[in-house]
Amino acid sequence: MHLEYHQVDVFSSGPFGGNPTIVYRLDRWLPDELLQRIATEHNLSQTAFVVREGGGWRIRWFTPRVEVPLCGHATLAAAHVLQLIYAEASDTLEFISRSGPLIVSRDSERLWLDLPAQYPDEEGVSLEVQRALGVDIIDVLGANELFVVLESEAAVRACQPDFAALGRLMWIGIVITARGEQHDFVSRFFAPRLGIPEDAVTGTTHCSLVPYWARRLRKNTLSAYQCSRRGGQLACRLEGERVHIGGQVTLMASGRLLAGVGAEQGAA
Incomplete structure (x- = not known):
């Protein structure tokens, strides 16, 4: 089985700026080792994976080396992909994460992420x-x-x-x-x-x-x-x-992962 992915430039009003991010919408979770290998293969700062859970979406983020508990730009990228590619009609999306609930909203110019303040x-x-x-x-x-x-x-x-x-x-x-x-x-x-x-x-x-x-x-x-x-x-x-x-976001590319997911998906 092939997996569809999308690359989004986040915090940029046009292509080739901001932070490039890969987003996968999965039907169910794959093994953690496979998620990490996929992120390592893309070799961008973050690869985001989302799976429908209840009324929202569970999201996980991987660098080329490790899974991280929170990522802002990849959450905005995931919201953009869900709305633009997968026809999520709501202007507000809720993500479930290791760091708690994350709310992304859209206005006429930008996507907005609501996060807790941290005073250094x-x-x-x-x-x-x-x-x-x-x-x-x-x-x-x-x-x-x-x-x-x-x-x-x-x-x-x-x-x-x-x-x-x-x-x-x-x-x-x-x-x-x-x-x-x-x-x-x-x-x-x-x-x-x-x-x-x-x-x-x-x-x-x-x-x-x-x-x-x-x-x-x-x-x-x-x-x-x-x-x-x-x-x-x-x-x-x-x-x-x-x-x-x-921030503003730009969808840059869409593609399919063609190799490496068949046997692992069957074992998930």
Whole structure:
């Protein structure tokens, strides 16, 4: 049996920008080992798998190396595929995940993901982090990821980290950020321990970026730009203890996985 997949660019108003993501809608779950091998074969930062469950969809995300508990951009990609390809008529979709329920809604311009706010705590600058990033650091905080504040957008763009050194840090991922020149703030995200040296655009890091910059800039509606090589724009709102992250998405390609699923499907 062949499996249909779709590739979506998330947080981009057109093709070849944002974060490319693969989405599979499955009739039932395949073995975990096979899901991981499929994600490794695609070799993008995330491959999302969804299966109908009750009135919603259960979603799982895999990097080329491991399954992760939460991914923002791949959730938006899955919602777009379900609505565009599989005729999900509702403007609001609910996903069930290891991190709890996730709600995606659509307006005339963007898809929006509702996530819990995470306020980073002070960690203090360490020589180990300074050497791994190779840039001057203003502040270091911690949330789900190590959160490093730099002096300018230019410093964020110019950063050339030592990925081997980043991989030896205790943190799963490292986000660097600064005030933006044309946006309220900019960022980049590195996760070599997950098999992602640098992620193109990362929705979940904004769970901590948005509360931090909302407090510093004294505004709850913010524009953000992740200045990776591909780049991506995010519209952000802080509403109480929730962060709403919006972005445009583009369906890039559809195809079928032709090999490697027959025997494993029969054993599932």
